[in-house]
Amino acid sequence: MTQRKIIIDADTGIDDAFAILYGLKSEKADIVGITTVFGNISVELATENTLRILKLAGRENEIPVSRGASKPISRELQGYSTHVHGQNGIGEVELPLSSQRPIEEAADDFILRMADELNGELVLVTLGRLTNVALALRKDPRLAGKIKHLYVMGGAVQAPGNVTPVAEANIWGDPEAAELVVRSGMPITLVGLDVTMKTLLHQSQLDSLKRTCKPENRGIVDFIDGMMRFYFGFYREFNGFRDYAPMHDPLALLIALEPGIVRTQTMHLSVECTGELCVGMTVADLRRKPRVGTPVQVCVEVQAAQAVELLLAAFD
Ligand code: BDR
Numbered sequence: 116m117t118q119r120k121i122i123i124d125a126d127t128g129i130d131d132a133f134a135i136l137y138g139l140k141s142e143k144a145d146i147v148g149i150t151t152v153f154g155n156i157s158v159e160l161a162t163e164n165t166l167r168i169l170k171l172a173g174r175e176n177e178i179p180v181s182r183g184a185s186k187p188i189s190r191e192l193q194g195y196s197t198h199v200h201g202q203n204g205i206g207e208v209e210l211p212l213s214s215q216r217p218i219e220e221a222a223d224d225f226i227l228r229m230a231d232e233l234n235g236e237l238v239l240v241t242l243g244r245l246t247n248v249a250l251a252l253r254k255d256p257r258l259a260g261k262i263k264h265l266y267v268m269g270g271a272v273q274a275p276g277n278v279t280p281v282a283e284a285n286i287w288g289d290p291e292a293a294e295l296v297v298r299s300g301m302p303i304t305l306v307g308l309d310v311t312m313k314t315l316l317h318q319s320q321l322d323s324l325k326r327t328c329k330p331e332n333r334g335i336v337d338f339i340d341g342m343m344r345f346y347f348g349f350y351r352e353f354n355g356f357r358d359y360a361p362m363h364d365p366l367a368l369l370i371a372l373e374p375g376i377v378r379t380q381t382m383h384l385s386v387e388c389t390g391e392l393c394v395g396m397t398v399a400d401l402r403r404k405p406r407v408g409t410p411v412q413v414c415v416e417v418q419a420a421q422a423v424e425l426l427l428a429a430f431d
């Protein structure tokens with residue numbers, strides 16, 4: 116089987132951690148590196164969580180981890196989402212320390228170098244703000260033509276936002292970076308709230324996974340179960356969801372490996388960077404002859420139940 120060569124870029128909170136573990140377990144992925152970014156938590160904590168997750172998965176010192184941006188490209192940091200992900204970003208579950216340290220090379224340089232070395236084969240999956248990719252594009256705009264595909268967890272095109280009425284967190288947290296990346300012409304699939312809010316994991320599914328999983332996955336499954344309890348708590352309080360939550364970041368990684376699980380539609384997309392009410396909105400020009408924006412594949416439908424089954428099967 117030919118594996119896709121993937122860099123995951125993450126602000127390693129709860130759903131990022133799930134996505135990373137899924138990527139590490141999938142036979143269809145060769146995770147060639149993980150870059151980190153501020154967002155759910157600080158970039159330092161995101162980096163530390165990533166290193167510990169690699170150890171949990173038995174991949175300590177095998178996959179390079181590169182630290183990235185600590186703030187947006189052109190605006191002030193707006194704070195973190197510890198109410199969603201916990202003070203430590205992983206639902207207050209404690210993971211053992213790793214002996215691995217991040218590489219010296221910063222995330223933007225690492226992405227640029229890997230794009231060259233992999234000669235058109237590099238797939239990027241971003242699970243946080245697009246700051247690292249934007250910084251890399253600023254250094255070398257030719258990056259847009261060297262990436263095989265960029266899967267972005269972010270945006271809300273025809274669905275409500277989750278930070279403001281119209282903006283999703285990863286785009287809202289650095290709209291200028293998102294706009295720069297969209298405009299670059301890089302081949303992009305946008306995995307937004309339009310599909311992630313339909314892809315729901317229930318506690319009962321984790322309970323059954325705990326009963327059936329292979330002994331070698333026991334530690335990972337217990338960790339996921341622990342983090343998800345915190346996450347379900349947030350979704351219960353803020354959305355009224357009873358013991359279930361959307362799989363934002365895991366779905367983005369899944370789509371990179373199983374593109375048939377979604378239906379996409381080409382839309383001319385722009386990111387709103389000014390204004391009071393709409394900053395961070397992903398605006399699609401749906402007119403018959405679009406005049407604004409850059410063509411992007413937007414996920415519009417997902418086979419949600421099958422997606423969740425595929426995600427869980429990786430740990431069974
Ligand atoms: C996105 O925001 C973060 O909280 C999650 O990790 C996910 O990447 C969902 O809007």
Ligand code: CA
Binds near residue numbers: 128131243
């Ligand atoms: Ca994330």
